[in-house]
Amino acid sequence: MNTQEIMQIALEMAGLKEIPGDSRIYVPGENIRRVLFGIDIGVAELWVAKQLGYDCVIAHHPPGGAFGFLEVLHWHVDQMVAYGVPREVAEAAYREIAEPWAARQHSANYDHVASFARLLEMPLLNVHAPCDLVGRRIMEEAVFSRLRPDSTVQDVVDALLTLPEFQRAPTRPEVRVGRPENPAGRVVIAHGNGSNGGYPVAKAYFDHGVNTVCYLHLDPAHAARLQREGKGNVVVMGHMAGDMVGINPFLRRLREAGLEVTGVSGAADLGIF
Ligand SMILES: [Fe+2]
Ligand SMILES: [Fe+2]
Missing domain, CATH: 3.40.1390 (Udp-n-acetylmuramoylalanyl-d-glutamate--2,6- Diaminopimelate Ligase; Chain: A, domain 1)
Incomplete structure (x- = not known):
């Protein structure tokens, strides 16, 4: 299996046609058999994966600022409107919550983790909104x-x-x-x-x-x-x-597809069902 096929499984489960802005394949990879999955992944975790012989790392939270994050945050507006909140009120609420995120994004070292994944030649992707x-x-x-x-x-x-x-x-x-x-x-x-x-x-x-x-x-x-x-x-x-409620079905599907998946960083102590 390759990183694109792994992402595709998540998209299909969520009913999404395209990779949402908070999820991304940072380092593509082929012939993946052993996956390390963590809710939070940093450079140390990539090194652990390398040492232990994994051939792909999947994070849940975007490792280092996803530039399409606000696009997903804006989905709050659709959900509010579906519940009867007038669109202009929903948009105003969104603008208020988006401001600090935009500022954080602008100052973040967005390529830090991904740059080490490239150096280690470790396939890396993160799957956020599809699981959620x-x-x-x-x-x-x-x-x-x-x-x-x-x-x-x-x-x-x-x-x-x-x-x-x-x-x-x-x-x-x-x-x-x-x-x-x-x-x-x-x-x-x-x-x-x-x-x-x-x-x-x-x-x-x-x-x-x-x-x-x-x-x-x-x-x-x-x-x-x-x-x-x-x-x-x-x-x-x-x-x-709460994150694991959506992650567990995804990990189950990856295993059914023949991958060996180890959960860490929040995905281990709660168990994989
Ligand atoms: Fe989440
Ligand atoms: Fe989360």
Whole structure:
């Protein structure tokens, strides 16, 4: 198998036609049999892979700033609009969250990890949004199939806990804004859009009929501001566990295709199902 075929498997699983801006083949490779997969990959991890005889490294998070990242972050707008947020409000929320990302991207040493992969002649790719979109679908199925008109926010947490990744993780989905006993109301799984939408996206949802927003994680300052305003609930699902919900099916498919896959960096301690 080659790196393009590996990427293609992820795209097909997510229903994407093109490689999204937060995912990329940095160093292409052919005849791949042994894969090292980590949520975060740096230069040290590439060297470990080389030493241990792997012939490809796959990261989840973009190693060193993906220049198409904002394109994926903008998917928040589509999800908000699908939930009834007016497009101009959604775009304004996006602009607010995009600003710090754009600044970080501009200052990042974007080629650092990739340059070492080239030097080591180690095939390297990262698969981010495709896995997260698969994860969102699984979380939606787990939550929406169990939601009743009188469900509480705690019921949303309990529905997420039916997924093995959340059961096994030392982090548990928790109610970061609002209260567990509040009615869940309309729920959105705001995941698979590059990163969470922070205060601006949650506020846009709360102002337009959504009562409970589920993120993988949320900056404490953003959570405090939402808590002060008291308009809705935020469930934080847990970053590594939440990422693994979408990564595990991908790793399973790679194994079914005949690859030997070792999970590290968040993909090891939660197990591969
Ligand atoms: Fe992710
Ligand atoms: Fe992540």
